Amino acid sequence: MTTRTQPSVREVGVDDAVRLAREGYTILDVREKAEWDDGHIAGARHVPLGELAQRAGEVLPDLDTPILVHCLSGARSARAAGWLAQAGYGDVVNLRAHLGEWRARGGPWEEPPPVLSEEQRRRYARQILIPELGMEGQRRLLDAKVLLIGAGGLGSPAAMYLAASGVGTIGLVDDDVVELSNLQRQILHTTDRIGVPKTESARQSINALNPDTNVVQHGERLSDENVERLIEPYDIVVDGTDNFDTRYVLNDAAVKLRKPVVHGSIYRWDGHVTTFVPFEGPCYRCMHPTQPPPELAPACSVAGVLGVLPGIVGLLQANEVFKLALGVGEPLVGRLLMFDAMGTRFDEVRVWRDPGCPACGEGAQL
Amino acid sequence: MSRVRIPPVLRESVDGARELTASGETVQQVLDDLFGRYPALQERLTEDGSLSRFVNIYVNDRDVRFREGLGTPVAEDDTVILLPAMAGG
Numbered sequence: 001m002t003t004r005t006q007p008s009v010r011e012v013g014v015d016d017a018v019r020l021a022r023e024g025y026t027i028l029d030v031r032e033k034a035e036w037d038d039g040h041i042a043g044a045r046h047v048p049l050g051e052l053a054q055r056a057g058e059v060l061p062d063l064d065t066p067i068l069v070h071c072l073s074g075a076r077s078a079r080a081a082g083w084l085a086q087a088g089y090g091d092v093v094n095l096r097a098h099l100g101e102w103r104a105r106g107g108p109w110e111e112p113p114p115v116l117s118e119e120q121r122r123r124y125a126r127q128i129l130i131p132e133l134g135m136e137g138q139r140r141l142l143d144a145k146v147l148l149i150g151a152g153g154l155g156s157p158a159a160m161y162l163a164a165s166g167v168g169t170i171g172l173v174d175d176d177v178v179e180l181s182n183l184q185r186q187i188l189h190t191t192d193r194i195g196v197p198k199t200e201s202a203r204q205s206i207n208a209l210n211p212d213t214n215v216v217q218h219g220e221r222l223s224d225e226n227v228e229r230l231i232e233p234y235d236i237v238v239d240g241t242d243n244f245d246t247r248y249v250l251n252d253a254a255v256k257l258r259k260p261v262v263h264g265s266i267y268r269w270d271g272h273v274t275t276f277v278p279f280e281g282p283c284y285r286c287m288h289p290t291q292p293p294p295e296l297a298p299a300c301s302v303a304g305v306l307g308v309l310p311g312i313v314g315l316l317q318a319n320e321v322f323k324l325a326l327g328v329g330e331p332l333v334g335r336l337l338m339f340d341a342m343g344t345r346f347d348e349v350r351v352w353r354d355p356g357c358p359a360c361g362e363g364a365q366l
Numbered sequence: 367m368s369r370v371r372i373p374p375v376l377r378e379s380v381d382g383a384r385e386l387t388a389s390g391e392t393v394q395q396v397l398d399d400l401f402g403r404y405p406a407l408q409e410r411l412t413e414d415g416s417l418s419r420f421v422n423i424y425v426n427d428r429d430v431r432f433r434e435g436l437g438t439p440v441a442e443d444d445t446v447i448l449l450p451a452m453a454g455g
Binding site for chain 1 (some may be wrong): 371373374375376386410419420421424427428430431432433439447449450451452453454455
């Protein structure tokens with residue numbers, strides 16, 4: 001059925017439209033982007049109605065091109081068709097029918113792969129409900145690559161919750177094997193995996209929780225030699241190391257490669273958390289230009305550590321990772337959060353960029 | 367009197383105290399007051415008479431390195447935080 005609304009714009013139903021498409025008419029979809037993203041006629045070009053006047057010349061450079069315009073029901077496209085005809089396009093046809101009818105009659109159709117699979121929608125349902133996440137935010141988490149330096153006290157809770165929440169790729173740097181004395185706090189590992197490399201033990205726990213998590217094992221100790229190679233493929237680094245040398249090595253490479261580092265450190269009942277985003281805020285050397293003598297900075301293996309402390313601090317680090325990955329909220333950039341488990345107290349001090357910092361200051365040497 | 371928070375690694379030097387009160391109108395005077403009472407703390411925190419660089423000092427939430435150093439004023443109700451880096455993980 002063909003009717004004429006204006007001298008140069010025909011309106012057709014679905015059967016004619018399918019035929020015109022087959023004859024080589026260029027199909028122009030004038031719906032909004034979100035509608036287009038949900039699925040569209042295969043091979044169609046897309047310009048939202050509101051942008052047509054600006055972009056018609058770019059998308060349809062030849063006025064002699066025969067054009068079949070459509071939207072969802074034919075109303076917006078009627079306006080588009082009228083405008084195109086006035087603009088000089090010689091053969092403009094409007095599809096006056098619902099797109100559902102086009103699909104029902106077997107008109108060519110394509111849908112982009114869904115942002116999330118059906119199973120992912122169910123697994124992350126409680127998170128998708130959060131306005132700041134939604135499907136798009138969940139997709140960002142699934143696409144995120146996070147490297148954990150250390151699969152021990154801080155790395156354990158961070159890895160488990162990051163994996164549970166759908167962070168798609170988790171790299172683990174650790175060259176230790178699981179020991180009995182780790183298990184009081186390192187919940188990635190289990191008694192029957194004593195003697196197993198920590199990265200492998202961690203992979204088993206992570207994939208038992210979330211089989212979709214891509215766990216990348218780096219069974220090596222972070223050093224000057226390997227640090228850049230290790231952190232380069234990742235978006236965010238979580239520092240859960242246990243010594244100053246490694247922290248400085250990581251810092252300098254992260255500043256150089258502009259990788260954000262979420263810092264956590266613990267001692268008995270006390271924990272520190274902060275987030276270093278190179279050149280947006282201070283780095284580790286701005287905060288601690290000099291490391292204390294060994295007697296004032298003993299490792300957990302010497303000084304002891306409360307079991308829940310790395311749990312709390314590691315999860316605060318995971319919380320920072322979420323915000324960085326999603327680009328929401330206020331990460332601890334330029335703020336050092338101090339947790340005192342004995343007093344159940346949180347305090348915060350400000351951390352400034354040091355203009356004389358050897359890593360990120362003016363004229364940095366490193 | 368201002369309050370001074372003592373980090374865990376330094377508590378042994380001040381008879382286990384988590385927090386002390388101290389008199390003084392500048393960071394230097396507050397430290398001198400503490401060092402007079404706790405020589406072990408002075409031994410921990412100074413080298414050849416001057417404060418070691420590894421300890422950060424905050425008045426309230428501000429690092430004195432970015433204010434007036436040891437001359438940074440300390441008011442009656444201020445909180446002074448002594449903070450060496452922690453390494454553990």
